[in-house]
Amino acid sequence: MSAIDEYLGELTRRLRLCRAPGKRLVLEVEDHLREATAEAVAVGVPPVVAEQQAVERFGDAADVAARFAEAAALTVAKRSVAAAALAVVAYAGVAAAFAIAASPLMRDFPQGAPTFFGLQLALVALGAAWVRVLYWRRELAMPATELRVVTRSTSIATASVLFAAVLEAALALARPAGFIAWSEAPALVVAVGCTFVLAAASAIVATRASAQRHALDALPRSRRRKPAEQPRDHGRGARAAAAILSTVERRPWTAAITAAMFAVALVAAMNLAGSDSAHHASILSGAVVAGSVEAGAIIVGFAAFSRMLGLREPVVRRGLA
Amino acid sequence: MRGEILKGHLELLVLSALRSQAAHGYAIIKTIRERSAGEIDLLEGSLYPALHRLEERGNVSSRWSTTQGRKRRVYELTRKGGRALAEHEREWDRFSATMKLVLGKA
Numbered sequence: 296m297s298a299i300d301e302y303l304g305e306l307t308r309r310l311r312l313c314r315a316p317g318k319r320l321v322l323e324v325e326d327h328l329r330e331a332t333a334e335a336v337a338v339g340v341p342p343v344v345a346e347q348q349a350v351e352r353f354g355d356a357a358d359v360a361a362r363f364a365e366a367a368a369l370t371v372a373k374r375s376v377a378a379a380a381l382a383v384v385a386y387a388g389v390a391a392a393f394a395i396a397a398s399p400l401m402r403d404f405p406q407g408a409p410t411f412f413g414l415q416l417a418l419v420a421l422g423a424a425w426v427r428v429l430y431w432r433r434e435l436a437m438p439a440t441e442l443r444v445v446t447r448s449t450s451i452a453t454a455s456v457l458f459a460a461v462l463e464a465a466l467a468l469a470r471p472a473g474f475i476a477w478s479e480a481p482a483l484v485v486a487v488g489c490t491f492v493l494a495a496a497s498a499i500v501a502t503r504a505s506a507q508r509h510a511l512d513a514l515p516r517s518r519r520r521k522p523a524e525q526p527r528d529h530g531r532g533a534r535a536a537a538a539i540l541s542t543v544e545r546r547p548w549t550a551a552i553t554a555a556m557f558a559v560a561l562v563a564a565m566n567l568a569g570s571d572s573a574h575h576a577s578i579l580s581g582a583v584v585a586g587s588v589e590a591g592a593i594i595v596g597f598a599a600f601s602r603m604l605g606l607r608e609p610v611v612r613r614g615l616a
Numbered sequence: 617m618r619g620e621i622l623k624g625h626l627e628l629l630v631l632s633a634l635r636s637q638a639a640h641g642y643a644i645i646k647t648i649r650e651r652s653a654g655e656i657d658l659l660e661g662s663l664y665p666a667l668h669r670l671e672e673r674g675n676v677s678s679r680w681s682t683t684q685g686r687k688r689r690v691y692e693l694t695r696k697g698g699r700a701l702a703e704h705e706r707e708w709d710r711f712s713a714t715m716k717l718v719l720g721k722a
Binding site for chain 2 (some may be wrong): 319320322323324325326327328331343352353354358359363365366367370373475511
């Protein structure tokens with residue numbers, strides 16, 4: 296076996312270990328090495344020596360694979376944020392359409408509750424991931440801690456949407472009226488189908504991003520690029536978003552309690568505005584109960600997910616705010 | 617010239633090598649080597665992650681071609697890449713002028 300064939304075999308093996316999509320890279324590297332060899336042979340270098348020199352100039356296969364895997368992992372992480380955003384927006388649109396168009400569905404507790412809480416969690420997770428991707432978008436690689444948060448966040452956003460959708464469907468089917476009939480709102484049923492497809496696609500991309508990130512984590516430290524502590528260049532919007540995130544990281548519980556208090560006021564106001572009951576006392580108590588449930592969900596959700604979303608642990612983004 | 621000193625400037629080198637014509641990976645390396653009179657000797661494998669990133673950002677586009685029975689990926693500077701190159705060049709000029717001042721070579 297020639298030095299080039301051996302090198303390409305090793306590169307393929309290393310790329311597979313990193314779970315990087317390497318078919319195209321291997322073809323490009325082969326062309327590169329064969330052309331370098333042909334040039335050297337043309338000026339009188341023996342073919343065996345020319346191949347060996349071309350391989351040496353290219354660099355260690357494990358290093359090349361690791362560098363490429365880092366770049367590819369960031370690309371897939373960015374795509375997973377976009378896919379999750381699409382799924383969340385589609386689901387929110389369908390849920391809103393149900394609440395407006397399909398009379399009792401999604402408005403009669405407990406229906407609507409999984410969507411309400413699921414979308415909130417999905418939006419927070421998506422926000423956490425989006426800010427990080429925005430901040431590091433121009434770098435070749437993102438620090439491992441940040442990449443971990445991005446892949447976890449998009450997984451959580453996608454899972455929340457899927458979980459909420461399945462729970463809503465189960466609740467709807469368990470009711471005597473059953474799920475919305477095709478004849479009642481065909482466009483809405485098609486939209487539900489499309490949303491499930493988008494959510495499934497998002498789950499696939501999120502799984503791929505997680506697998507690549509796990510493979511990178513498994514690489515020896517010496518093989519990994521030392522990440523920049525801060526990106527060289529980032530926009531004003533990214534800086535502002537990252538500053539908000541840094542504030543949450545520094546005072547996580549203050550931020551969670553503030554969000555909960557704001558939610559109590561908002562949900563109570565929405566209940567008061569939407570109620571058509573004549574009994575003021577019952578409207579008020581209902582609004583307070585709804586607001587308290589929302590606040591409790593925020594606190595419990597924050598306790599359960601904030602570490603995974605990188606909102607409670609220091610990440611490599613010093614000196615941002 | 618290799619390693620640390622070139623860190624952060626690889627993109628500028630690649631974009632400038634693609635300024636006048638589309639090229640494949642090995643041709644890009646050769647152009648950089650020739651223009652620098654052999655002073656810049658990149659570890660050739662570092663080029664492809666950089667090309668991946670530039671393509672992802674829309675600064676270069678690529679297509680397959682076939683030469684002597686081998687598949688070859690050819691890269692081309694996009695309009696966005698042209699703007700990025702101009703921006704990188706301005707930054708470099710500023711950096712270079714500042715360094716000359718600091719070193720007393722201006």
